[in-house]
Amino acid sequence: MVAAMQSRISGPRTGRPRSAEADAAILAATRAALVELGWSKLTLGDVATRAGVAKTTLYRRWAGKNELVVDAVAALFDELELPDRGTLAADIEGVVIQFAAVLARPETRSGLMAVLAESTRDDALRERIRTSVVDRQKRLVLEGRARAQVRGELPPEADASDAARSADLIFDMVAGAVVHRTLISAEPVDPPWVRDFTRVLLLGLAGAATGP
Amino acid sequence: MVAAMQSRISGPRTGRPRSAEADAAILAATRAALVELGWSKLTLGDVATRAGVAKTTLYRRWAGKNELVVDAVAALFDELELPDRGTLAADIEGVVIQFAAVLARPETRSGLMAVLAESTRDDALRERIRTSVVDRQKRLVLEGRARAQVRGELPPEADASDAARSADLIFDMVAGAVVHRTLISAEPVDPPWVRDFTRVLLLGLAGAATGP
DNA sequence: CAGTTACGCTACGGCTCGTAGCGAAAGCGA
DNA sequence: TCGCTTTCGCTACGAGCCGTAGCGTAACTG
Numbered sequence: 001m002v003a004a005m006q007s008r009i010s011g012p013r014t015g016r017p018r019s020a021e022a023d024a025a026i027l028a029a030t031r032a033a034l035v036e037l038g039w040s041k042l043t044l045g046d047v048a049t050r051a052g053v054a055k056t057t058l059y060r061r062w063a064g065k066n067e068l069v070v071d072a073v074a075a076l077f078d079e080l081e082l083p084d085r086g087t088l089a090a091d092i093e094g095v096v097i098q099f100a101a102v103l104a105r106p107e108t109r110s111g112l113m114a115v116l117a118e119s120t121r122d123d124a125l126r127e128r129i130r131t132s133v134v135d136r137q138k139r140l141v142l143e144g145r146a147r148a149q150v151r152g153e154l155p156p157e158a159d160a161s162d163a164a165r166s167a168d169l170i171f172d173m174v175a176g177a178v179v180h181r182t183l184i185s186a187e188p189v190d191p192p193w194v195r196d197f198t199r200v201l202l203l204g205l206a207g208a209a210t211g212p
Numbered sequence: 213m214v215a216a217m218q219s220r221i222s223g224p225r226t227g228r229p230r231s232a233e234a235d236a237a238i239l240a241a242t243r244a245a246l247v248e249l250g251w252s253k254l255t256l257g258d259v260a261t262r263a264g265v266a267k268t269t270l271y272r273r274w275a276g277k278n279e280l281v282v283d284a285v286a287a288l289f290d291e292l293e294l295p296d297r298g299t300l301a302a303d304i305e306g307v308v309i310q311f312a313a314v315l316a317r318p319e320t321r322s323g324l325m326a327v328l329a330e331s332t333r334d335d336a337l338r339e340r341i342r343t344s345v346v347d348r349q350k351r352l353v354l355e356g357r358a359r360a361q362v363r364g365e366l367p368p369e370a371d372a373s374d375a376a377r378s379a380d381l382i383f384d385m386v387a388g389a390v391v392h393r394t395l396i397s398a399e400p401v402d403p404p405w406v407r408d409f410t411r412v413l414l415l416g417l418a419g420a421a422t423g424p
Numbered sequence: 425c426a427g428t429t430a431c432g433c434t435a436c437g438g439c440t441c442g443t444a445g446c447g448a449a450a451g452c453g454a
Numbered sequence: 455t456c457g458c459t460t461t462c463g464c465t466a467c468g469a470g471c472c473g474t475a476g477c478g479t480a481a482c483t484g
Contacts, residue, residue, distance in 0.1 A: 012266075013452075014452055014453080014458070014460070015449095015450085015451070015452080015458080015461065016449070016450040016451055016452095016460050016461040017451065017460080017461080018457075018460090018461065018462095018464075019461085019462085020460090023434075024424035038329075038330065038332070038333040039329050039330065042441060043439090043441085044440085044441080045440070045441085053462080053463080054461075054462065054463045054464065055442090055463095055464095056437095056442095056443085056444095056462080056464085057461080057462060059442070060461080060462090062274040064442090066442095067452080075340060080341075082375055084303075086326075091462040096427080100294070105236050106332070106333075110327075110329055110330075110332045110333055112329075113325055113328050113329035113332070114325075114326060114330075114480025115327060115328075116325050116329075116395065117251055117321075117322055117324075117325035117328075118250065118251065118252055118322075118326075120318070120322045120325070120395070121250040121318075121322055122434090126398065130220035134396060134397070140247060160477045165404075165408070167373030168397065168399070169405065169408050169409060169412065170393045171392075171397070171474075172389045172393040172409075173237060173385065173388075173389045173409070173412070175388075175396070176385075176387075176388030176389040176390070176391055176392030176393065176396075177384050177385045177388040177389065178256055178388070179255070179385075179388055179391070180384045180387050180391060180392075181384045181388065183332070184328060184346060184387070184391075184411070185346070185380065185383070185384055185386075186338065187380070191379065195222055196377070196378070196381050196420075197381060197384075197385070199267040199419075199420050200381065200413075200416035200417060200419075200420050201384070201412075201414075201416055202299075202416070203415060203416040203418075203419030204411075204413055204415040204416030204417075204419070205412060205413035206415075206419075207411075207412075207415030207416070207418075207419060208408075208412050208415055209403050213450050220446080225469085226429070226483055226484080227427085227428040227429025227430070227481080227482065227483080228428080228430040228431075228480065228481040228482055228483095229429080229430075229481075229482065230429090230430065230431095231430080231431085234430095235429090238438070255470085255471060255472085256471085256472080257470095257474090265431080266430080266431065266432045267432095267433095267472095267473090268431080268432075268433085268434075268473095268474085268475095269431060271474080272430075274430085276472095276473090305465075305476075312441065358461065362474070386450050396482095
């Protein structure tokens, strides 16, 4: 009787369970296809063949190409972290280099931009990208600022709305510059560039924080 | 437009000339289709029907969907200008607002990101985007800096390589922030944001120019 | 007028999509 | 062990779009 009560809580417990290996194989095959073919020539039939599953299995789990690629690319952002390097400048340089490394991978370059383009006409897709990719990056900005405030490198925020606004601005400036440099200018985010960028950004933030 | 111009310059002069109205109609139809359908559901057959031309005419002028959309979107960037507003800050704010207005249009949002995604695997397409979209924006950065140096707001550059490096950095920071804010964060580039952004950027540039 | 090129139209093979239907496989509970 | 349920692999299918070929006509030149 206890077991019967438990079995009702989380979804259907009967029947054949979905294969976790199939999920992993499909996402890996999607990334491989993105590298070899790019977004436009990627077909779900080809992904299924690469993954060793039937095409119908793929359609049972993802609504379409967009959702599949978002999940495949989102996994690449799991590795982003913010190790404490002692100073705000070093923290920023570290996260910029990490972020650029993920963006420079061919599967990210072709996959992420394409789903972002599609997301402009698909709110559900936009939300999926926001939660699985963008917010994960944004958390790094918030962490970095909190650390810098503890160290005394940045003053604490006066009120919550100012704090949110400035965090959004910093996020757009950092992520935007790296994305533009990597995907549009198509030039490397190498140490000299990172140093120059961090210098300008930090001087700007410090100046904006002190005087009006 | 590009194809038509090339055929007139380097090609033979005899025979029926290509219709300039057809070019304009096709590009306008492409933008309309981008607004209504987005990138993925846009088909060349549909564009031809909207433009009132035969599908074969379309294929005679553009190699495919990518090239067509690049030309259709590039035309939207023709209106970008840099009126002299007296100060560097005002110049930056003006160009940022203009740039954001172009990016906020639905045809730009869905079309530009998609061709950028495709360009990661197509060097010719990348070059086409660079000359018809990116370089046109970059020129505004160079103009703005030159004006600021004449006014004395920015010091003249020591050597040419430093000047090029810093122009690239400024361009990536300005365009990147606006692109990220508009297309990824999906929030408006409104006057408060523009003011905050310009303030941080200018303080950063001023600090980087004076200090070590 | 003859020559040349662009155009509209039709038709076509080929590919991908997304779904339906089937029998077999894999777990769960009695 | 035997059902019950769900997933899986496979095949097949209509639909839609792609990109091209062929043909007759239109437009412009010398």
